[in-house]
Amino acid sequence: MTDSNVTDVQIAPYEESVEASDETMTKIPAKSVRGKSEIVRITDESFEDDPAEVGEMEVSRINDDMVKKLLVCDNNGQKKDANKERDSLPKTSEELEEAELLREIARRPLESFKNMKDVPDAIAKTYYKDIARRWKESEVRIKETEDLLSHVKYDDRSLEEDRLEILGELLDKATQSFEIFEEHENRKVPYGHRIVLETRLLMVFNNAVDLIYKIIGEFEKLKGDQVGVNDERDQIRYEIRYCDAVYTEVHERFLKSYLEMEW
Structure with missing residues (x-):
């Protein structure tokens, strides 16, 4: 007995060659699918995505x-x-007060820190934050002063060349304040002592740099003036010797503070 609902699929595989001008094309075989009263023709064409x-x-x-x-x-x-x-x-009231205090301290001249040796650490620690800030500002001045000296024009073997040479020596001596600072930076020293001693170093450095800027600003005034140049050289030599004296004193006092000795 044959079920009328069964779909009878008949596939008739064959290939048929078609002549087209000089080329021979192969016609893709068709498959017949019979089911009930309808016929569906399926080709062997593959459905692939376009790359x-x-x-x-x-x-x-x-x-x-x-x-x-x-x-x-x-x-x-x-x-x-x-x-x-x-x-x-700042988040807390204490932090707000400290921020306001630091803004006030930043406006003070370096000389105002010279007498803070015996200030307790709890107070001096806040003041020292501004000293650390001033070290960073002073470090920037080194590069600025080097650029200033390098852009001054002069003739070979002239008085101006000699003047620039000794100004370079003064700058080198002034930057030794950073070497003293770095040597004692990590020693356990009371903050009040540290503020006083580092203030001396900062003052020596900045005073020397200020002198260099002053001389360069009036550089043309002594052009060809041998007597004036000699006086200027003596002034710079004195400044260099003064730097050495301060460095020796500060170095010794740092060691005494570290060893808890009086000075």
Whole structure:
């Protein structure tokens, strides 16, 4: 007994050659599918994705992923910047008071720190933050002064060449204050002592640099003036000797403070 609902599929495989001008084309065989009263013809054509379309889709997907990652990174960066800015702001009343005090201290001249030797660490520690800031500012002045001296024009074997040479010696001597500072930077010394001694070093450095700027600002006034140049040289030599004397004194006092000796 035959079930009328069964679909009878008949496939007639064959290949038929077709002549087209000088080329012979092979006609793809067709398959017949019979079921009930309808006939469906299926060819052997394979449905494959176009490689170009696949490539474009893949590139588009990669670009979308990259954009998403960049947006995420940007958002994270903004959050970090906001957090960093928020963290840098004073939070408590004590921090607000310290920030205000530091702004006031920053306006004071270096000479105002010379008598802080016996100030307790609890107070001097805050003042020392401004001394550390002034070291950074002074370090910037070294490069600025070197550039200033290097841009002065002069003739070979002239008085101006001699003047620039000794000004360079003064700058070298002034920068030795940083060597003394670094030598004792990590020694356990009371903050009050450290403030007084480092203030001496900063004053020596900045006074020497100020003198260099003053001389360069009036450099043309002594052009060809041998007597004036000799007086200027004597002044610079004195400044160099004064630097040496201060360095010796500060070095000895740092050691005494470290050894808990009086000075």
